[in-house]
Amino acid sequence: MEVLEKNRLEIVQEYLRKGMDYKAYSELVGQLAKTGKTTGPEQSEAMINYTKLSDRRMVRWEKTFKITDEVQERLNSLDKELIFLALSESWCGDAAASLPIIGKIAEASPNITFKVVLRDESLDLMDAFLTNGARSIPKVIVLDKDKSEIIGEWGPRPSIATKMVEDCKREHGKLTDEFKQELQVWYNKNKGQNILEDILELLALK
Numbered sequence: 302m303e304v305l306e307k308n309r310l311e312i313v314q315e316y317l318r319k320g321m322d323y324k325a326y327s328e329l330v331g332q333l334a335k336t337g338k339t340t341g342p343e344q345s346e347a348m349i350n351y352t353k354l355s356d357r358r359m360v361r362w363e364k365t366f367k368i369t370d371e372v373q374e375r376l377n378s379l380d381k382e383l384i385f386l387a388l389s390e391s392w393c394g395d396a397a398a399s400l401p402i403i404g405k406i407a408e409a410s411p412n413i414t415f416k417v418v419l420r421d422e423s424l425d426l427m428d429a430f431l432t433n434g435a436r437s438i439p440k441v442i443v444l445d446k447d448k449s450e451i452i453g454e455w456g457p458r459p460s461i462a463t464k465m466v467e468d469c470k471r472e473h474g475k476l477t478d479e480f481k482q483e484l485q486v487w488y489n490k491n492k493g494q495n496i497l498e499d500i501l502e503l504l505a506l507k
Contacts, residue, residue, distance in 0.1 A: 310449065312425055312429050316418050320386060320416030321417055322416060323400065323403075323408075326389070330352065330397075331356050331359075333352050334355075334357075338352070339351070339391050340390045340392065341391075341392065341419070348392045349392075351391075355391055355397035356397075359400070359401050362397075363404070366401060366493045368409045375501060379413070382412050382446040382447055383413050384443070384444040385413060385441050385442070385443055385444075386417075386418065386441070386442045387416070387418070387440065387456075388418060388420045388423060388438050388439060390420050395457050396439040398485075398488040398493075399456070399458070400439060401493075402493040402496040402497060440454060441455040442454050443503060465484060465487065466480075466484070
């Protein structure tokens, strides 16, 4: 197990050097949406349209999500330097809903650095952090900078949405088109609060 953890840590550290900050990632998604392209090898119309949708959602969350004074106080109490490394792709709807919130959390704390890499360019990293055997994104890996230690991971969805997905799969055997719309409605109504709570809990700041 220790050998496996060491290998995972080495892979994480390698990709940290390649990672872009959240602002650069957001600008990349915006540029791709504008030019009718997407990240990843599949430049299909569907994937391009998903990227355009992601761009609109990210811009909206970046404008509307605010860190409250109470949350800011909790973030101020963070007494260690952390690095968040996210795996994402521009077409991913869950990433579009989650990464702007995580970006705001990182922005609010001088002790959090946030980097993003693209999944399809980082498959050895992705395969070290699978979700139920799948390359699900977004996946956020949390590293204690001083200790050079992986202290947690988050994703691909906030805890409430994860349960909704599990319930849908149990009932229908897959994610239905109706459910996918219902999930987006939930993200909009929840306004990023479940993501915020999950991250604060992961950082022991609840």
